[in-house]
Every structure is written in C-alpha cells, then in structure tokens.
Amino acid sequence: MNKSNSVSFKLRKTKLTPIQLISKIILYVICIAVAFMVLLPIISLIISVTRESSEIDAGFSFQIGTHFGDNLTGLIDHLHDPYEGGYSIARAFLNSVIISVSSTALCIYFSAMTAYACHVYDFKGKAFFEKFIIFLIIIPGQLGAVGFYTMALKLNWMDTYIPFILPAIASPSTVFFMRQYLKQNFSREYVDAARMDGANEFITFNRICLPFIKPALATMALFGVISSWNNFMGPMTFLSKPELFTLPQIVNYMTNDAYIQTGPYYMGILITALPMLLIYFFLSRVIMKGVSAGGLK
Amino acid sequence: MFKSKRIRNPNEKLNKWAYLFIAPFILAFLFFSLYPMISSIAYSFANENETVYENFTTFSNYKIIFEDVNFWHSFINTFIIFAMNFIPQIIAAMFFAVLFTNKRIRMKGKGFFKFVYFLPNVLTAATVVIIFRLMFMRGAAIYDENMQIIGYEGGPFYHVLRFLGMDMFTNPLYHTWTVRIVIAFILFWMWFGNSMIVFITGINGISDEVFEAADVDGASPWRVFFQITLPILKPIMLYSLITSIIGGLQMFDIPYLIRGQNLDPSVPVFAGTSSTDTITIYIYEKMKIAPHDYGIAGAASVILFIFSLSLSVAMYFVLFKEKNYEKKIWRRIKKYEQV
Numbered sequence: 259m260n261k262s263n264s265v266s267f268k269l270r271k272t273k274l275t276p277i278q279l280i281s282k283i284i285l286y287v288i289c290i291a292v293a294f295m296v297l298l299p300i301i302s303l304i305i306s307v308t309r310e311s312s313e314i315d316a317g318f319s320f321q322i323g324t325h326f327g328d329n330l331t332g333l334i335d336h337l338h339d340p341y342e343g344g345y346s347i348a349r350a351f352l353n354s355v356i357i358s359v360s361s362t363a364l365c366i367y368f369s370a371m372t373a374y375a376c377h378v379y380d381f382k383g384k385a386f387f388e389k390f391i392i393f394l395i396i397i398p399g400q401l402g403a404v405g406f407y408t409m410a411l412k413l414n415w416m417d418t419y420i421p422f423i424l425p426a427i428a429s430p431s432t433v434f435f436m437r438q439y440l441k442q443n444f445s446r447e448y449v450d451a452a453r454m455d456g457a458n459e460f461i462t463f464n465r466i467c468l469p470f471i472k473p474a475l476a477t478m479a480l481f482g483v484i485s486s487w488n489n490f491m492g493p494m495t496f497l498s499k500p501e502l503f504t505l506p507q508i509v510n511y512m513t514n515d516a517y518i519q520t521g522p523y524y525m526g527i528l529i530t531a532l533p534m535l536l537i538y539f540f541l542s543r544v545i546m547k548g549v550s551a552g553g554l555k
Numbered sequence: 556m557f558k559s560k561r562i563r564n565p566n567e568k569l570n571k572w573a574y575l576f577i578a579p580f581i582l583a584f585l586f587f588s589l590y591p592m593i594s595s596i597a598y599s600f601a602n603e604n605e606t607v608y609e610n611f612t613t614f615s616n617y618k619i620i621f622e623d624v625n626f627w628h629s630f631i632n633t634f635i636i637f638a639m640n641f642i643p644q645i646i647a648a649m650f651f652a653v654l655f656t657n658k659r660i661r662m663k664g665k666g667f668f669k670f671v672y673f674l675p676n677v678l679t680a681a682t683v684v685i686i687f688r689l690m691f692m693r694g695a696a697i698y699d700e701n702m703q704i705i706g707y708e709g710g711p712f713y714h715v716l717r718f719l720g721m722d723m724f725t726n727p728l729y730h731t732w733t734v735r736i737v738i739a740f741i742l743f744w745m746w747f748g749n750s751m752i753v754f755i756t757g758i759n760g761i762s763d764e765v766f767e768a769a770d771v772d773g774a775s776p777w778r779v780f781f782q783i784t785l786p787i788l789k790p791i792m793l794y795s796l797i798t799s800i801i802g803g804l805q806m807f808d809i810p811y812l813i814r815g816q817n818l819d820p821s822v823p824v825f826a827g828t829s830s831t832d833t834i835t836i837y838i839y840e841k842m843k844i845a846p847h848d849y850g851i852a853g854a855a856s857v858i859l860f861i862f863s864l865s866l867s868v869a870m871y872f873v874l875f876k877e878k879n880y881e882k883k884i885w886r887r888i889k890k891y892e893q894v
C-alpha cells in the first residue's frame with residue numbers, strides 16, 4: 259500500500275494558473291457555505307437558549323442573550339409542575355441514560371459472544387448460522403412491529419423498559435461487525451494458550467477475547483448509545499407514563515404544550531442533543547471509522 | 556492433514572460450548588424478532604380486531620388497504636420525500652467525496668469539513684425537527700406605510716424558500732409541497748455526511764495505480780470521474796441506494812414530528828394529513844390508536860416488508876455480479892492505451 263502511494267502521482271508544485279486558482283477559490287467557498295448551512299441550525303439553537311423567550315419568539319437573530327440560567331430554571335420549574343404529572347427533565351435524562359446504557363451493554367456483550375463462538379469453534383450448522391446473520395441484517399425490522407406490540411401488551415410490558423433493553427441481545431449487524439474484527443485481529447492461538455493454562459471456555463472469552471477486541475466494542479457501543487438515545491418511535495409506542503418518558507419524548511411533549519415558554523423549550527432541546535454532540539466532538543474519528551466499516555446503516 | 560486433525564481433536568469436545576455462546580442470541584432472536592414477525596403476518600390474515608387467528612379471512616385486510624386512500628397517500632408520500640432527499644444527497648455526497656479524495660486539488664481543512672458534514676447524523680431527530688422549525692419559521696408580518704403586508708420576518712431558511720418563490724406567502728410548514736421540501740431537506744441535512752464518508756471509503760479503496768494510469772494517459776478529471784471513479788463505485792452506490800430505500804421506507808420521526816405542530820385550528824390542516832404521512836406513520840397509527848386495527852397494520856407491514864426485501868435481494872444479486880469491476884476498468888484502460 260505504502261509502496262504504491264510513494265510511486266503514484268508526481269504532484270505538480272508549479273504555480274496555479276488563474277483559472278485553477280479561481281476554481282479552487284470557488285470550491286472553498288462551496289465547502290464553507292455548506293459547512294455554514296450544516297452548522298447554522300446548531301449554532302442558532304445554542305444562541306437561542308441564551309435569549310429570552312420573547313426575543314426568540316420575535317424571530318431569528320444571532321444576538322447572544324444573557325438568559326441561559328433563567329431558561330434552565332424555567333425548564334426545571336415547568337417540568338416540575340405537579341399538574342404535569344411528574345415530568346421532569348432530570349428524570350427524563352436519567353431514563354434515557356438507563357435505557358441507552360443497559361441496552362448497549364447487552365448488545366455489545368452478547369454480540370461479541372456470538373461472534374466469538376463463530377470465530378473460535380467449529381460447530382454444526384456454523385456456516386448456515388453465519389449466512390443467516392447476514393440475511394437478518396437486510397430484513398427490515400418494521401415487519402415485527404405489530405407482533406411485538408401485541409406481545410408486549412399480553413406480557414404487561416407496557417410502561418416498562420423491557421421492550422428496549424432485552425431485544426438488544428440479538429443484534430445481527432453488531433455480530434457481523436464483531437465477526438469481521440475478530441477475523442482480522444484475533445488469532446485462535448490465544449484461545450489455545452489459555453486452554454493450555456486450564457482456563458474455562460467462558461473465562462477465556464471474558465478475560466482474553468473481550469480485552470482484545472476493545473476497539474470494536476467501543477465503536478459498537480458508540481453506535482448503540484447514539485441510536486438508542488435518539489430512538490423516538492420505541493418510547494412513543496411503549497411508554498405512556500410521564501415519569502418513564504425519555505428525552506425525545508419530553509421534547510415531543512413540550513412541542514404540544516401550550517404553556518411552556520420558548521426559552522425553556524429550547525433549553526430542553528439543547529439538553530437532549532448535547533450528550534450526542536459531546537460524544538461526537540470527542541470521538542468523531544471512531545464514529546467515522548465505524549461508518550466506513552459499515553457499522554451504521 | 557492427519558496431523559492437523561490430531562491436534563484439533565482434544566478441542567472437539569469444547570466445540571459444544573459454541574451452542575451455549577450463541578444461545579442468548581438465538582433465544583432473543585426467536586422471542587423478540589421471529590415470533591413478532593410471524594404474529595404480524597398472522598394478524599394480516601386475521602379478522603379485524605381479532606386476537607385469535609381462528610377466523611382466517613385470507614386477504615380481506617389487504618383488500619381494505621388497497622382501497623384505502625390514506626394508505627396510497629402515505630405510500631406515495633414516502634417515495635416522493637425519499638426521492639427529493641436522496642437524489643440531492645447522493646450528488647452532494649459524491650461531489651464532496653471526490654473533492655476530498657482528489658490528490659490534485661488537495662483541499663486543506665478536509666478533516667474539519669468532514670467533521671462538520673457528518674455532525675447532524677448523531678443528533679436526535681426530535682430535536683432536529685424543532686431546530687428546523689425555527690429555521691423555517693415565518694415570523695411577524697412586515698407592513699408598508701399603507702398597512703399592506705409586504706413580507707414576513709422569519710428564519711434564514713424561510714427567506715431562502717421565499718427567495719425561491721416557494722413560501723406561498725404563508726408558513727412553509729403548512730403547505731403540501733413546501734412541507735415535503737422541508738422534510739426532504741432535513742433528511743438531506745442529516746444524511747449526506749454519512750453517504751459522503753461511505754463514498755470516501757469507496758474511493759480510497761480504489762488502487763492508486765488505476766488513477767495513475769489514467770493520469771499518464773492524460774485523461775481529463777471529468778473523464779476520470781465518469782469512466783473510472785463512478786463505475787468502480789457502482790456497487791457502493793447501489794448499496795447506499797438500497798439501504799437508504801429500506802431506511803427511507805421506515806421514515807417516521809421527522810414527518811411525524813413536523814406534523815405534530817399542526818394543532819392550530821386557524822391553520823388548514825390538509826398539509827398535516829396527506830402530505831407528510833409515511834407508511835410507518837400509517838402502520839403506527841393503525842396499531843396504536845383505537846380501535847387498534849392490528850390486521851390492517853399487519854397487512855401494511857407485510858407489504859412494506861415484501862417491498863424492502865425484494866429490493867435487498869435485488870441488491871444482493873447485483874453486487875455479486877459487479878464484484879470484478881476493477882478488473883474490467885483495467886481492461887478498458889489497456890484498450891485505450893492500445894488505441
């Protein structure tokens with residue numbers, strides 16, 4: 259790879275002709291304009307939460323205000339209103355954290371386990387099982403929605419977090435990703451060595467394999483947390499008690515709430531979006547790598 | 556051969572552990588995926604509101620659906636919104652992918668642009684919709700000295716729509732076509748960075764020698780793009796097309812939330828019912844809202860399923876066919892060299 263890079267392309271460092279210069283400037287202008295278009299809504303959100311409600315209502319502006327604290331307390335007070343039946347932004351935040359962390363933990367642990375089984379053992383039906391997993395990836399999940407909803411009704415799973423957490427155990431795309439990673443990075447010899455030392459199979463997986471595939475686990479954990487945090491349809495389907503609401507649901511609730519002021523409302527939106535923005539800010543490279551490896555659909 | 560067998564033998568017993576390791580996956584799959592799927596299909600053939608499958612009424616639910624105007628509306632809507640989002644998305648993604656990988660142009664700040672363009676993809680759809688409402692919002696009216704309305708204050712994107720003559724002199728979120736444009740634009744905004752990263756990976760995967768050979772031949776950048784880059788990326792584009800269609804068919808959050816605001820009784824609501832409903836919203840409402848037509852919802856999801864699955868299978872075969880595309884391009888380049 260390196261060899262071909264060094265041989266290829268004698269980059270011309272000669273001066274640009276006027277046409278080349280102009281076209282280069284145009285390209286930069288396009289890039290910056292698109293970047294501005296992408297960032298504008300996010301910047302406007304951040305500016306909005308610092309402004310007073312009446313200022314926001316009056317129209318869009320880049321003027322930064324001084325009402326950040328007021329909006330935050332306004333949001334907390336509004337959602338603490340006993341009339342609202344127990345809505346609270348802190349509670350919703352906690353609910354979102356509980357759901358995304360537990361579902362992600364189950365997802366990556368059991369996916370790694372399944373991928374490990376496919377990688378290390380030669381069991382009957384292995385070839386079929388592996389093909390089956392790939393087949394499952396392309397099946398749209400929407401087909402099961404009605405059946406899952408009625409099943410949850412029968413089993414009294416409405417207003418619990420079971421419908422979001424337990425199904426995460428079977429995540430074909432995560433298994434596929436882990437399997438690819440194991441193929442490239444994890445040699446069976448490690449397992450044989452552990453066996454020589456008399457380690458139990460289960461302990462071998464936990465102590466030898468899991469630490470080894472940490473990068474893959476981290477990538478998939480990021481995707482799991484992001485998709486679970488942003489999940490809107492699931493909570494809308496299964497949760498009706500306000501104290502169980504997740505953040506996207508709170509946002510939806512506030513949208514239909516005539517009594518909330520605009521400032522606190524935008525603060526609620528910022529609180530919902532901020533954790534993902536922070537994760538992206540620090541870990542964008544891991545996320546992009548995962549995307550290019552086909553981690554996220 | 557014998558040797559390797561003898562070495563593996565002691566571990567043969569251990570292979571049974573594999574079943575234990577894949578058991579959680581299989582159980583969860585059977586219980587949370589397969590059973591619900593089968594039960595959805597069973598519902599689609601059952602009587603209306605029937606939870607027992609004894610009354611097997613075959614295709615009555617499908618008949619109802621095919622005669623339901625709302626279903627067709629949501630079906631067509633899904634495709635209109637998808638097309639309006641996907642075509643610009645793939646063009647923009649391809650443009651930036653080529654720009655950022657091109658070794659002659661050598662853009663500076665590539666990392667920054669990639670970072671920014673991908674950013675919306677991690678945001679919660681629920682929040683995105685509300686931010687965009689501010690962007691597309693029409694503000695207070697502006698009057699001239701005769702107290703005639705000459706325009707409106709509003710968010711920056713509202714002014715863009717007005718400039719293009721698409722605001723219809725009212726809030727863009729309340730009009731059939733403008734609201735579709737808004738939804739498509741939000742989807743574009745969220746997903747073009749993702750497609751761009753996929754394409755960049757694809758272009759980086761093409762061996763440099765191909766470009767080099769073209770460069771030696773003195774091929775123009777346009778020719779390189781249309782005759783080398785694009786054909787080699789064909790499988791990746793197809794992949795991205797099909798995954799986008801499958802994802803697009805399941806479009807829910809953004810249209811649902813955009814519609815959620817049409818609660819103001821003074822505003823005509825037609826934009827909120829027929830122009831933003833997607834198939835998934837149709838299924839969701841049939842399932843969730845009384846009288847809970849599970850049969851209808853099941854039938855609609857079966858139709859959606861057959862549709863997506865046939866597209867996926869088509870992709871599978873096309874990808875298999877196109878596997879050796881790079882070799883073909885090489886042959887083509889050699890032909891040019893001979894001429």
